[in-house]
Amino acid sequence: MSVIERLTGDFARLPGIGPKTALRLVHHLMKGSKEDTRRLSRSLLDLSERIRPCDVCGNFSEHELCEVCSNPRRDGTVLCVVEEAYEVGAIEGTGQYRGLFHVLGGRLSPLDGVGPEELNLAALLERIRRSEGEIEEIIIATNASVEGEATAVYLDQEIRPMGPRVTRLARGIPVGSDLEYVDGSTIAQALAGRQEMSI
């Protein structure tokens, strides 16, 4: 397989990119400056070698602790639980949230064989236990899909007996949409309007 074919195939596996777009990207890179292409390849390399999950919350990080967890000015009494690490960025983008995060790495999805064991959940419960009451509120920001809702119910069941308040982002986030695709002001409103979980 030629280099061009291989790279086209690699691009085509990325979300939202079809074979035609992939080929166009490859052509673009071949026509552009060698320095640009080298910089891109270095960034890709850095991404694979230097980015890792944060030891505490599971967010993308370049060190043991991510930028959020290592920032002493963040409010350690509130913890926002999201499905995927890229959703941290969506909430950070609002500039309205000062608390910490916890990334589950998915959601309850029995059709894909994902139960509580497969999620970064034990670490969350351990974090709450170890905080000895310092964590006062858990904001559940799982998606508004049927699986995100069931995950929220499950988290509520597990966390509430441990003490913290459990709240859910307010409605207004379109059903079934990932936080990633929702605009910042909608997320900010959902955060401000969060409500106690009730089942």
Place this chain on the structure above:
Amino acid sequence: MRLNGLAIRHFRNLGSQDLELPSEGVALIGDNAQGKSNFLEAIYYLETFRSFRGARDEQLVAFHEGVFRVAGTLQERDTGRSMKVAAAFEKKGKRKKVSVDGAEPDRMGDVLGRLAAVIFSPADVELVSGGPRERRRFLDIVLSLSEPGYLTALQDYRKILVRRNASLKDGQPSSVVVAWDSGLVGSGARVMRARRDWIEQRCGAFRDYYQEVSGGIGAQMRYRPSVTLADAACKEDIALAFRDILAASGERERRMGTTVVGPHRDDLLLRLEDDAEGLDLRAYGSGGQRRTAALALRLVEARTIRETRERAPLILLDDVFAELDGGRRERVLALMEKEEMGQVVLTSPKESDVKIRKDSLPRWRIEAGRITA
């Protein structure tokens, strides 16, 4: 809604045809296996975007072809406003494309029922003699077409149900299984309430239609929900009842590996009104009685469309009179003349069987899929 024009491409054996439909409708005459039902199937596809015969989309694409397409030009009777509804399916990518006036909807549910059509078919007898699944499907289609929000609730319910069942089958602890209950109960209660309300509102019409067609005794339809409901229970009561029975079924569903109560186990009971007991038509009805009950269900469906969508329904009749005895046939025809029906498209193998609309419908012929006026 009036169907003015129909463009068909590679749908079953119908080939490529562009047809203009007369405003009163048309009677399509042809021998068996020439494509009469396919023609009605193509029209009704624009109502629900699936085959009324339960065929998969792949089966609708003509042999040796990759894509079928059906497009209809509709015109509102009162305002004269026209609209184009189109549907296409590509076999290779299993892709369905639906559009209204060229725009693709975000969700299929947003464009269901544009035709306001009802189809009567000999297979309808299955509604009465078949299993509960047939009757739930009937309720689901009628309610999806007439009740805002029903389809969304039903789809949510089904999604949650398969996931909850997978958790049960997987032997997950009950703390995981019950995480689905809140969603299941919420969507399920909406489905049950809509079914209960529709059946209660329409049971009088069902009795009357049955009686008029049979020319004798009447029949009843009753909701038989899987979750026992108190009379006049509101949505919250229904949800509570569902939640209670779900909680009480924990051991049984664990053993069976599946959710054993809920609207996916509902039924619609059809009974003769001959005595206090009421014979179940499914088990004890004669062929004629079952066909009559099936006709009555479709007539109730037509009335629902007329009342909720405020337009005379397009009536599609797939050779339905052949299997009725003479008396019933006359009475159905009389009933259809009396009810406010829109355009009528009917199929029949025989000229003599098309006496609807005082025998005034223009005749078309069909042979090997080719339609000629």
